[in-house]
Amino acid sequence: MLRYALLRLLGAIPTLFLVIVLAFLMVHAAPGGPFDDERVLPAEIEENIAAAYHLDEPLHKQFIRYLSGLVHGDLGPSYRYRDHTVGELIGTAFPVSLKLGAMAMLLALVVGVAAGSFAALRRNTLLDRSVMAVAMTGISIPIFVIAPLLVLLLAVRLQWLPAGWSGNVGATKFVLPVIALALPQIAYIARLTRASMIDVLASDFVRTARAQGLGTTAVVRYHALKPALLPVLSYMGPAAAAILTGSVVVEEIFGIPGLGQFFVRGALNRDYTLVLGIVVFYAALVVLLNLVVDILYGVIDPRIRQR
Amino acid sequence: MSLLEVQELTIRYDDTAVVRGLSFAVEKGESVGLVGESGSGKSQTALAILGLLPGNAEIGGSIRLEGGELLGVSEHILNAVRAQRAAIVFQDPMQALNPFLRIGEQLRRILVQHRLADGKEAQARVIDMLKRVGLPDPERQYRAYPHQLSGGMRQRAMIASALIAEPALLIADEPTTALDVTVQAQILELLEEIRADTALLLITHDLGVVAGHCERMLVLEQGELVEQGATRDVFARPRHAHTARLLAAAPRLDTINIPLPSTGEELLQIEAASVSYRETGRGRLQAVRDVDLTIQTGETVAVVGESGSGKSSLVRAVLGLIPMQSGRVVFCGTALHGSVQDRPTEVRRGMQLVFQDPVGSLNPQMRVANIVAEPLLVHKPELSAVNRQKEVAVMLESTGLGEEYLQRYPHELSGGQAQRVAIARALILKPKVLVCDEAVAALDGTVREQILALLREVQVDSGLAIVFITHDLSVVRAVSHRVLVMYMGALVELAGNAALFGRPRHPYTRALLEAVPIADPEHAGGKATLAGEVPSALTPPSGCMFHPRCKYARDICKSEVPRQRTLDGTTVACHLADEI
Structure with a gap:
């Protein structure tokens, strides 16, 4: 198991390298630079700044410099948040994003699996059709439409929940962003669960369990749920990636000081190191989460565990 | 009163009847073979007895077990009958056992569900049952997953699961078709030995299996009962043409019809x-x-x-x-x-x-x-x-x-x-x-x-x-x-x-x-x-x-x-x- 995990991590190095190369090239290809401002600076000051941050070197030298820093765990200084390294910025912002993402993921799993299972058990009834219709809508509408609509309805019109992050609003400030982030995932997981649950319920071993006098609840709980969750589990990797990208939008809309917001600001400000740092961090995170999913797969399915 | 009485059983899907006006009875403790080719409705009959037919099946007639009607009753009543009064062994134990659950856990769940035993006692009863069906080292098999057992051992575990709640009727639906001939013989002997006074309804396409293991037999053709009687009599004097055809096509070791090799190059x-x-x-x-x-x-x-x-x-x-x-x-x-x-x-x-x-x-x-x-x-x-x-x-x-x-x-x-x-x-x-x-x-x-x-x-x-x-x-x-x-x-x-x-x-x-x-x-x-x-x-x-x-x-x-x-x-x- 440990050997497997290590091999997988080693195998992720080329992927990460490719991500870094692409991100590096794209950031530098964008017009403008980190120290362009409305106020025009004298040429020699600009040159000094460029020299201080090695921006006057050819691109490949800058890349090698960046890589060697990365190997030593140094993501470099931020170009815009003076006196802060990128590592420090990620360290402050990530816990916020993590809380948000983890809650959204948990909500999506619980609601999605429950809704999908009920739809499967009541297959082709009104309940099934309504759940699937709602899910289809959830998948079709992008977050940047859902989030403002939620704010408009629940925060502005009904005034049940705070619309943003600022002010002393306590834990309720999480509710709307988490829902907005989770909704598309709930929809997707519900559809996945329904399909796989229908398959599992038609399998021979479920017929055996029914022949043993286990009622529907016991059949689902002891026999069907675990196998039906396998497709959902393998979707967890992509789901994590989707929530990460979703959080970039949601944090901007709700004004949450998370990693997503830093990312957007960083991109607008051409804060090369900050953008690159977040990209590398997220890429590593997705690789790691996919590894966890694969290991969990073996925990659930004993036939895989043996190999 | 017979143990199982099936009267005028009819099973239809849309407009196709797969079982038509089927009536038969199984007495306490006897072994009855239900024989027919694929599509003759034998498995459908078995599933109907346990109320396991899919929702789109239209079922008519009557199925009484120990005097109680089973057709049209609630799932709740059926669940009490299943495993405790009537149990079933399916054909392919690799498919019929849950690959995600340990064997012991699957058997223990039956006892817990029917409130027959709990905790340590349930575990002890499961291990004892696994031992009775001839699984070597039952404590170890209790913790094994189905894929870790051989086909024959899996079918033994399946039989253990069917008998653990001591049913009065055991239905075996092609229990040995997926197995090797040597293992088939072992499993059939085990069924014979272990069932004691549990009645056996053995569903099979293999007349050899019926000849060796059933006192009476029923022959189905396209959903209809065409012949029934003591196994010896039916084999000696089949009255229906379909039975005679089945017997003629039955596996024997004494018929040869080989052309001579032509050239021998x-x-x-x-x-x-x-x-x-x-x-x-x-x-x-x-x-x-x-x-x-x-x-x-x-x-x-x-x-x-x-x-x-x-x-x-x-x-x-x-x-x-x-x-x-x-x-x-x-x-x-x-x-x-x-x-x-x-x-x-x-x-x-x-x-x-x-x-x-x-x-x-x-x-x-x-x-x-x-x-x-x-x-x-x-x-x-x-x-x-x-x-x-x-x-x-x-x-x-x-x-x-x-x-x-x-x-x-x-x-x-x-x-x-x-x-x-x-x-x-x-x-x-x-x-x-x-x-x-x-x-x-x-x-x-x-x-x-x-x-x-x-x-x-x-x-x-x-x-x-x-x-x-x-x-x-x-x-x-x-x-x-x-x-x-x-x-x-x-x-x-x-x-x-x-x-x-x-x-x-x-x-x-x-x-x-x-x-x-x-x-x-x-x-x-x-x-x-x-x-x-x-x-x-x-x-x-x-x-x-x-x-x-x-x-x-x-x-x-x-x-x-x-x-x-x-x-x-x-x-x-x-x-x-x-x-x-």
């Missing part, structure tokens, strides 16, 4: 063929060990053995579908090398293959005409479309399928028709060797007879050599000129048909023959003379690999690998072949 020589597979992290698995075999034109050679004996591996290696570890294959005077892709076209055309699952081996998106024409596209591209279609029609005609089948898709064919299409596809290139890998195993008795007759006819007409891989010894008896018996990848006996069935030389061959259920209640075979199952090929026993299961085994068998020798034309690998 050597066609295919296999010399010291070995095949091995690499198992990740567990070393090499030796699937075939130094097997020699020569096949002549116009000859049928059967390859038999339990699952895992290497029969399919041997043939696949000869065809070039899997790599051969060592050995030599000579076909029509040319030595063959490498995989099938690297072989010359004439060689590839000369050897064709028919698989077990007839529908699964045909592309579901192609019409019959195109399926049969495909080999011509590859091997005779010069043929015009019109001529190609003509050849296809002629070929199909000769396998007994008229022009109306040309435009059909595989799912529109019955099993027998699909197998005819597969045979037509194999024969359209006029091969010299046809390999049939369990080609009739999935077919009903009467259909199987027809397919075998077709193959015989082709052989007489064209001098085709046939290699018949099968686990069914009655088929071997009916079609083969010579028989190769394999055990753990090695040749144990190679003999002519009459010699093998008349005077088997190897103890393993004998045990196989004794295990075959014979469709005759007076001389029922199906004896479990072979204990245990095939050992793991990763850790083969020393000396003669068969010695741990051999009742004649002596010290020499444990230490020395027996050499092959020839006795009266029979090649046999046994130290004691001339003594026993």
Whole structure:
């Protein structure tokens, strides 16, 4: 198991390298630079700044410099948040994003699996059709439409929940962003669960369990749920990636000081190191989460565990 | 009051009735066989008794168990009946047991669900039950997952799960169809032994199984009961024509109908063929060990053995579908090398293959005409479309399928028709060797007879050599000129048909023959003379690999690998072949 995990991590190095190369090239290809401002600076000051941050070197030298820093765990200084390294910025912002993402993921799993299972058990009834219709809508509408609509309805019109992050609003400030982030995932997981649950319920071993006098609840709980969750589990990797990208939008809309917001600001400000740092961090995170999913797969399915 | 009373049972799907006005009774403690071909409604009847039919089935009539009506009652009442009053053993234990749950957990859940036991007591009862069905080391099997057991052990666990709540009626739906003949005999004996005063309703297509294990029998034809009575009487004096037909097609070891080999030219020589597979992290698995075999034109050679004996591996290696570890294959005077892709076209055309699952081996998106024409596209591209279609029609005609089948898709064919299409596809290139890998195993008795007759006819007409891989010894008896018996990848006996069935030389061959259920209640075979199952090929026993299961085994068998020798034309690998 440990050997497997290590091999997988080693195998992720080329992927990460490719991500870094692409991100590096794209950031530098964008017009403008980190120290362009409305106020025009004298040429020699600009040159000094460029020299201080090695921006006057050819691109490949800058890349090698960046890589060697990365190997030593140094993501470099931020170009815009003076006196802060990128590592420090990620360290402050990530816990916020993590809380948000983890809650959204948990909500999506619980609601999605429950809704999908009920739809499967009541297959082709009104309940099934309504759940699937709602899910289809959830998948079709992008977050940047859902989030403002939620704010408009629940925060502005009904005034049940705070619309943003600022002010002393306590834990309720999480509710709307988490829902907005989770909704598309709930929809997707519900559809996945329904399909796989229908398959599992038609399998021979479920017929055996029914022949043993286990009622529907016991059949689902002891026999069907675990196998039906396998497709959902393998979707967890992509789901994590989707929530990460979703959080970039949601944090901007709700004004949450998370990693997503830093990312957007960083991109607008051409804060090369900050953008690159977040990209590398997220890429590593997705690789790691996919590894966890694969290991969990073996925990659930004993036939895989043996190999 | 009978234990089970079924009256005027009718099961319909949309407008098709699969069971029509079926009435019968099962008394306490008796064993009744429910016999019929596929589609006769026997499994539907079993599922109806336990209320397990799908929601779109329309059910009419009455099913009473111990006086209580089961049709139309609530799930709640049914759940109390299931397992406790009536239980079922399904055909394929790999599918029927939950692969995600430990065996013990699945059995314990039944006790807990029915409030029969809990906690430590439940666990103790499960372990005791596993012991009673003959699982070695029951504490360990309690924690095992289904895939960690062999097929026979899985079916034992399935039987344990059916009997653990002490039902009054046990339904067994083709309980041994997925198993080897030796294991089948063990499982049937176990059922007999362990059920005590539980009544048994045994559903099967195999009249041999009924002859050996049922006091009474019921015969179904297309959903209708056509005959019932004491097993002896029905076998001796079948009153209905369908019963007589079933009996005529039943597996026997005393019928032979073999054409003489036409020319006897050597066609295919296999010399010291070995095949091995690499198992990740567990070393090499030796699937075939130094097997020699020569096949002549116009000859049928059967390859038999339990699952895992290497029969399919041997043939696949000869065809070039899997790599051969060592050995030599000579076909029509040319030595063959490498995989099938690297072989010359004439060689590839000369050897064709028919698989077990007839529908699964045909592309579901192609019409019959195109399926049969495909080999011509590859091997005779010069043929015009019109001529190609003509050849296809002629070929199909000769396998007994008229022009109306040309435009059909595989799912529109019955099993027998699909197998005819597969045979037509194999024969359209006029091969010299046809390999049939369990080609009739999935077919009903009467259909199987027809397919075998077709193959015989082709052989007489064209001098085709046939290699018949099968686990069914009655088929071997009916079609083969010579028989190769394999055990753990090695040749144990190679003999002519009459010699093998008349005077088997190897103890393993004998045990196989004794295990075959014979469709005759007076001389029922199906004896479990072979204990245990095939050992793991990763850790083969020393000396003669068969010695741990051999009742004649002596010290020499444990230490020395027996050499092959020839006795009266029979090649046999046994130290004691001339003594026993």
